[in-house]
Amino acid sequence: MIDTIEIVQTIEHLQRTFEDLMLRGLKAAGPAEINTLTNIREECQRIGAYHLAERVGAIVDAIKTNGRNGAKALLQAQTSLGLFDRILTLETAHSALAASELFELSVINDSLDGKL
Amino acid sequence: MKLEQVDRKKLMPLLDNLTVAVEDLLITGLTTASQTTVQTLGVTFQESSRMGLLRLGSTLRAVNEEVSRFTKNDPDFSRKRLSFFLNRSWLLAVAIKKAIEENKSDVFERLMLTPSLTPVESIEAVTIGVVKRVASTFCAFDFRMRTTADCGHLKNGTSVVWSCVFPRSPGSQIPPEGYLHLPQKQKFKSAIFLEPKKMLIANVNAALDMTGVQRIMLGETSTVTPGDQFSDWDSFIYWDQQAALDRIDNHTHGPFDLEVELQEEVFFKKWTIEETWEKEDGGTVYPIVTDKFRCEATVAKKSETNVLRKEMEGFKDAKRPPGALFGLMHYEKCKLVLQPLTVFEKKGPKHLMISPDKIDPKALLAALKF
Numbered sequence: 405m406i407d408t409i410e411i412v413q414t415i416e417h418l419q420r421t422f423e424d425l426m427l428r429g430l431k432a433a434g435p436a437e438i439n440t441l442t443n444i445r446e447e448c449q450r451i452g453a454y455h456l457a458e459r460v461g462a463i464v465d466a467i468k469t470n471g472r473n474g475a476k477a478l479l480q481a482q483t484s485l486g487l488f489d490r491i492l493t494l495e496t497a498h499s500a501l502a503a504s505e506l507f508e509l510s511v512i513n514d515s516l517d518g519k520l
Numbered sequence: 521m522k523l524e525q526v527d528r529k530k531l532m533p534l535l536d537n538l539t540v541a542v543e544d545l546l547i548t549g550l551t552t553a554s555q556t557t558v559q560t561l562g563v564t565f566q567e568s569s570r571m572g573l574l575r576l577g578s579t580l581r582a583v584n585e586e587v588s589r590f591t592k593n594d595p596d597f598s599r600k601r602l603s604f605f606l607n608r609s610w611l612l613a614v615a616i617k618k619a620i621e622e623n624k625s626d627v628f629e630r631l632m633l634t635p636s637l638t639p640v641e642s643i644e645a646v647t648i649g650v651v652k653r654v655a656s657t658f659c660a661f662d663f664r665m666r667t668t669a670d671c672g673h674l675k676n677g678t679s680v681v682w683s684c685v686f687p688r689s690p691g692s693q694i695p696p697e698g699y700l701h702l703p704q705k706q707k708f709k710s711a712i713f714l715e716p717k718k719m720l721i722a723n724v725n726a727a728l729d730m731t732g733v734q735r736i737m738l739g740e741t742s743t744v745t746p747g748d749q750f751s752d753w754d755s756f757i758y759w760d761q762q763a764a765l766d767r768i769d770n771h772t773h774g775p776f777d778l779e780v781e782l783q784e785e786v787f788f789k790k791w792t793i794e795e796t797w798e799k800e801d802g803g804t805v806y807p808i809v810t811d812k813f814r815c816e817a818t819v820a821k822k823s824e825t826n827v828l829r830k831e832m833e834g835f836k837d838a839k840r841p842p843g844a845l846f847g848l849m850h851y852e853k854c855k856l857v858l859q860p861l862t863v864f865e866k867k868g869p870k871h872l873m874i875s876p877d878k879i880d881p882k883a884l885l886a887a888l889k890f
Contacts, residue, residue, distance in 0.1 A: 408854050409854075411854075412853050412854050415853070416853070419600070419603075422603060423599045423600065423602075423603045425546070426545075426546055426549070426550065426599070426602070426603050426606065427549055427550050427551065427599060428549045428551065429546065429547055429548045429549020429550075429551070429552060430546060430547050430549075431547055431548060431549065432549055472543070472547065474546075474547065475542070475543035475544075475546040475547050476543060478546055479542070479543075479546070479607055479610050479611070482603070482607045483607060483611060483775045486607075486775065486777070487773060487774075487775055487777070489853065490773055490777045490779075490781075491773055492854060493779075493851050493852065493853060493854050493855075494768050494771065494773075494782070494851060496851075496854040496855075497768060497851040497854075497856060498765060498768045498769070500813055500856060501761055501764060501765050501768075501813065501856075502765060503813075504761070504812045504813040
C-alpha cells in the first residue's frame with residue numbers, strides 16, 4: 405500500500421514544478437524540465453494517479469513540439485492536480501475523523517461494560 | 521447576477537482576451553511577461569468588476585497584486601498564490617464562456633457565486649473568536665460569533681461572522697488592533713466586539729457562506745450596540761464531529777474547491793501541544809493533540825503573529841491544562857490544520873490573535889494624521 409505522505413510529496417513536487425514553469429515560462433523549458441516532468445509522470449502512474457500522469461504527459465509533448473497548447477496543458481494539469489489533492493485530502497480527513505469517533509465510541513462501550 | 525443580464529457582446533471578447541493573456545504569461549514566463557499581457561490582466565480586472573463579475577474580478581485582483589509584488593521584488597510575493605489565482609482566473613474565464621455559449625443559467629449562477637441575502641431585523645450575539653489578517657496595504661478582522669437568542673430565521677446558537685477591513689499605508693506603525701478603535705460608518709467602534717458582552721446588531725443582511733456560517737453584512741441603517749455582560753460560555757463548548765463527517769460525505773468535488781471549503785469551527789475541551797518544529801519556508805508548527813485527534817497549527821514568523829506565538833509558547837510550557845480551545849479547522853495536504861483563536865479561561869474568552877496592549881487614542885489619531 406502506498407503511503408499518504410509519499411503521495412503528498414509527489415503532489416508538492418509537481419506543484420513546485422508547475423510554479424517554476426509558470427515563472428520561467430514554457431518557452432524556456434528544456435531537457436531538464438522534460439526530465440523532471442517525465443519522472444513525475446512515472447511517479448503519478450506508480451501511485452495510481454493515471455489521469456494526472458496523462459495531463460503531465462501532455463505538457464511534456466507540448467514542450468517538445470514548442471506548441472502554444474503547452475499553456476493550456478499546464479493549466480489543465482494544474483486543475484487536475486488541485487482536484488486530486490482535494491479528493492485525497494478529504495478522504496484522509498474523513499478517515500482521521502471517523503477513526504477518532506470509533507475510538508470514542510469504543511471507550512464509551514468499554515466504560516459501560518465495566519472494563520474501565 | 522443572472523445570465524440574462526450579461527452583455528454578451530462585451531463580455532465574450534473580454535473572456536477571450538483574458539484566456540489569451542494568461543496563456544501568454546505561461547508561455548513567456550512572468551520574468552519576461554510583456555507589458556501588454558500585464559495591462560490586459562489589469563484591464564480585465566477593472567472591466568469584469570464593472571460588469572458585475574465580482575468573483576472573477578476579485579480573482580484577477582489577487583493575480584495583479586502578486587504580479588505587482590513580483591515586479592517590485594516585494595518579499596511578500598508568493599509564487600504559490602500567483603499560480604493558484606492565475607489558474608483560477610483562466611478556469612473561471614473558460615467556464616463562464618462555456619456557460620454563456622451553452623445558455624446554462626444554473627452553471628453561470630454557480631460560477632458567479634453571488635450570495636443570496638436575507639434581511640434580519642435584529643441579532644443578539646457574542647464573540648467567541650477573532651481572526652486577524654495583516655497585509656502591507658490592509659488589515660482585516662473576522663469576528664466569529666454565536667447568537668444568544670432566536671433572531672428571525674437564525675436560531676439561538678447559530679454561527680455568525682462579521683468582517684471588517686481597514687486600508688493601511690505600507691510601513692504603517694499603527695498596530696493592527698489600533699484600527700478597531702476607528703469609528704465605523706454606523707457610528708460604533710469595531711473594538712466593542714472584543715468585549716465579553718452580548719452585541720445587539722439591527723437591520724442587517726445575512727448570507728449563508730460556503731462553510732455553513734451566516735455572514736452578516738451591515739448597511740447604512742444598521743446599528744450595533746453592546747448589551748449585557750455574557751458569562752454562559754460553557755454552553756458553546758461543543759463540536760458536532762459527526763456533522764463534520766457528513767459534510768465531507770455530502771461534498772461534491774469540483775475544480776473550484778478551496779482548502780477552506782469545509783472549514784469547521786471546532787472546540788476542544790482537552791488538548792496539549794507536542795514537540796514543535798520549524799518549517800522550511802518559515803513558521804513554527806505546533807502539533808496539537810486533542811481529546812479526539814491530532815491536528816497542526818502553523819504560526820508564521822511575522823510581527824502580526826507574535827501575540828499568537830507568545831500564547832502558544834506559554835501553553836506549551838503550562839503545568840496545568842489551559843481552558844477549552846476554539847479555532848477554525850480545515851483540511852490541507854492530507855492534514856487537519858487548525859487556526860487557534862480562543863482559549864476559554866474561568867474569567868471568559870482570551871482571544872489569542874489579539875494583542876491585549878492598550879491603544880492610546882491620542883497616539884492613534886496622531887499616527888493617522890487627521
